Amino acid sequence: MGRRNRRYRKRKYCAFCANDNLTLDYKNPRVLKDFITDRGKIIPSRISGTCSTHQRFLTREIKKARMVALIPFTAKSK
Amino acid sequence: MPITKSYRDEIGKEREYEFIMILKPDCTPADIKIIVQRMHDLIERKNGQIIKFEKWGKRKLAYEIKKNNEGIYLYLRILGLFDLIPEVEKLMRMIEKVIRYMTIKIDDTVDPEARSSEFDIETLDGNIEEADVDELEVSEKDGEVVIKKVTEEDSKETEEKEAEEVTEEKADSEPETDSTETEDKPEDTKE
Ligand SMILES: [Zn+2]
Numbered sequence: 032m033g034r035r036n037r038r039y040r041k042r043k044y045c046a047f048c049a050n051d052n053l054t055l056d057y058k059n060p061r062v063l064k065d066f067i068t069d070r071g072k073i074i075p076s077r078i079s080g081t082c083s084t085h086q087r088f089l090t091r092e093i094k095k096a097r098m099v100a101l102i103p104f105t106a107k108s109k
Numbered sequence: 110m111p112i113t114k115s116y117r118d119e120i121g122k123e124r125e126y127e128f129i130m131i132l133k134p135d136c137t138p139a140d141i142k143i144i145v146q147r148m149h150d151l152i153e154r155k156n157g158q159i160i161k162f163e164k165w166g167k168r169k170l171a172y173e174i175k176k177n178n179e180g181i182y183l184y185l186r187i188l189g190l191f192d193l194i195p196e197v198e199k200l201m202r203m204i205e206k207v208i209r210y211m212t213i214k215i216d217d218t219v220d221p222e223a224r225s226s227e228f229d230i231e232t233l234d235g236n237i238e239e240a241d242v243d244e245l246e247v248s249e250k251d252g253e254v255v256i257k258k259v260t261e262e263d264s265k266e267t268e269e270k271e272a273e274e275v276t277e278e279k280a281d282s283e284p285e286t287d288s289t290e291t292e293d294k295p296e297d298t299k300e
Binding site for chain 1: 129131168170171180182184209213244245246247248249254256
């Protein structure tokens with residue numbers, strides 16, 4: 032019914048605004064991993080839907096996590 | 110009169126740091142103890158204080174560091190004045206077993222009197238004996254970040270996550286400029 036357009040996708044929302052229990056911290060690689068590609072790159076907010084405030088925190092925390100090898104810089108495809 | 114380096118440094122206030130170090134995977138509890146003891150002695154000499162010590166245990170590294178695929182993670186909270194961390198990092202560079210370290214300043218003005226320490230060098234052995242972790246579970250409670258270690262049994266159930274939505278399109282842009290709050294980048298130690 033209504034929207035049948037296959038291009039239509041669910042409206043994106045910021046995962047951190049929507050969920051207070053989602054702690055954005057470099058020590059939490061499990062959360063950060065959802066916001067990097069399988070090659071280790073940071074997913075831009077226009078794709079993930081993260082708001083600009085949280086995206087800013089996110090990139091900062093991802094960069095810290097990379098320094099201590101909790102998440103990769105770039106994955107070499109093995 | 111105490112020397113201050115920055116206008117933010119108030120007299121009688123210390124800075125609070127998070128400090129992470131990664132040790133070679135073959136480190137024994139005795140090795141770890143020696144390293145923490147040396148660090149503790151240095152910090153005490155510089156009138157600082159370790160207020161928390163956690164052994165996260167052996168974890169797989171996301172990338173190879175100095176030919177190691179695994180490392181033993183230690184996490185500390187330190188109070189001290191501005192001149193403490195350069196000394197601590199100098200020590201880290203001298204210890205061959207340390208393959209990576211990172212300092213993050215989390216507070217500029219901490220009243221050391223008002224902070225209780227969970228760390229006691231006398232009970233260090235118990236902390237070091239703790240089991241290795243597979244994952245960390247971080248949550249927030251009253252503005253404090255709480256770290257819970259997850260071992261293999263309890264991590265099974267949380268495995269299934271719906272992360273498909275974001276991976277549909279490939280990300281192409283990634284800002285290269287490093288804007289981390291990281292005070293000092295870990296350098297490769299020269300032996
Ligand atoms: Zn948000």
